[in-house]
Amino acid sequence: MKFTVNKKEITDAVLNIQRAVSTKTSIPVLEGILIKTGELSVEMSAYDLELGIKTVIAATGIQEGTTVLSAKLFSEIVRKSPAEIITVEVDEKHMATIVSGHSNFSIIGFLPEEFPELPKLEDSTIFNLPSKMLKSMIRQTSFAIAESDAKPIHQGGLFNIQDGRLDMVAVDGYRLAKRSELIDFKDELSFVIPGKTLREVNSLLKDEDDLIEIAAGKRHVLFKIGNYTVTSSLLEGDFLNYKATIPTETGIEVIVNTRKVIESVERVSLLITDRLKSPLRCTFEDDSIKLLCTTAMGRASDQIEASIQGENIEIGFNSRYLLDALKNTECDEIKIQLNTALSPMKIVPKEGDSFLFLVLPVKLKSN
Structure with a gap:
């Protein structure tokens, strides 16, 4: 040779x-x-x-x-x-x-x-997605893939196609990320790809409109990306019924500049470390978001303007989970929807429904 x-x-x-x-x-x-x-x-x-x-x-x-x-x-x-x-x-x-x-x-x-043979897919279902779209969908959801093996099925991302709409969903018990796109595929299809595979696929994808062929079988999935072929086992089990977990009613609606809210959360979170953990206290009132954090190191507060419709509310969050969601919105303004201090925060685009993030709140102690 x-x-x-x-x-x-x-x-x-x-x-x-x-x-x-x-x-x-x-x-x-x-x-x-x-x-x-x-x-x-x-x-x-x-x-x-x-x-x-x-x-x-x-x-x-x-x-x-x-x-x-x-x-x-x-x-x-x-x-x-x-x-x-x-x-x-x-x-x-x-x-x-x-x-x-x-x-x-x-x-x-x-x-x-x-050397073992790579799996051959038989009776697979094939559909195509633009490289740029698939890369965006993976990027906006992979942060919420579970790292714990408490429920192995959640260590992957769900691809669910129904009525010509593809939902990619990730969930880890503390937050949920969903990215949606209309695609040219009329059948119903659902499978879960391991997070490791999605990370490697994402590293090979380019921000271009080239079509990526995806073949899904009963136990394996195959991606054709340029001159690369990626073959992966699928995860087995019952994925969370994500549609049932998404709140359908909204009591409070907030429109805010994405960059400003990210910077504010980052500032106030400077007092939080792996050793000094504390919830981020968020108060929505009088067309402003007030942020407060108290740890053994000290106290930090900040305030930013926002358009708020609904009653005043105070709610607590894990700052890292909140930041992960905010940083993956990839748009200038977002819509935050709330109900009660114990209900999940829903983050969606100001216009449209291309993504949806849920972040579970943390119960706050009285001041």
């Missing part, structure tokens, strides 16, 4: 697929990258038995063959190669020689027969 490639192309490819390499495994071959040569290209794959990433890059001087090389070592070698051209040659004993300029490495590979 032999091939010659451009340094930048192979470095970028290896760095991207390396994210699917298993780091903690009793199967050594999973710590490697499967490399196959074709007529005019080289195909490289990594697979940790849950997430697989495959890509193809152009090559010359090809002698066909297959091998598996240590992902960590191969990545460092190509990244630090001195010349713009890299030649890889592998003998029948899977000893790989990597040459770039005056640099020459010989490393031992794994048997390719031991």
Whole structure:
């Protein structure tokens, strides 16, 4: 087996697929990258038995063959190669020689027969989304994906398609994030993708209008992103009935400048640390939002203007959860909807319904 490639192309490819390499495994071959040569290209794959990433890059001087090389070592070698051209040659004993300029490495590979096959999707349902849209949907919801394994199904993002509308939803028990778009797909479909997969897909997506093909099967999902293919297991279980958790009535409605409220929350939260935790006390009254925080370190308060309709209310929040939601609104003005001091805060755009964030309140002690 032999091939010659451009340094930048192979470095970028290896760095991207390396994210699917298993780091903690009793199967050594999973710590490697499967490399196959074709007529005019080289195909490289990594697979940790849950997430697989495959890509193809152009090559010359090809002698066909297959091998598996240590992902960590191969990545460092190509990244630090001195010349713009890299030649890889592998003998029948899977000893790989990597040459770039005056640099020459010989490393031992794994048997390719031991590398597991990536899952093949059968009876899958296929739909397409613009890259920019999918990237935005992942970005605006992934912050609310659960990190705890108390309910494993919530460690992923829900894709729910109904009546030509795609909802992407994440929930962790303290907040909920929903991003919605109308799409050209009339069937009903629902599946949950692990948070790790969504992060890796997001890193490959570009802010462009290129269509991304998504194929959803019973147990796996596949994304085709340019010259990359991402295959992932789906999470199993009953996802939260998110539609039932969203308040349908609103007693208090607030319109506020997003940047101003973020900056105010950040200022008042300076007294809060991992060791000194305290709820952020928010009072909505007289067309203003008053923020107050008290910890063992001191006391901080601030006030910003807002347009408020409804009765006055005082409500407490975890400042980090509130900031996560505010920072992912990605619009100049937002609408905040409230009911009681113990009901979730609903954050939506001033116009439209492209996103919806719920943040659960924290019970406040009397002053």
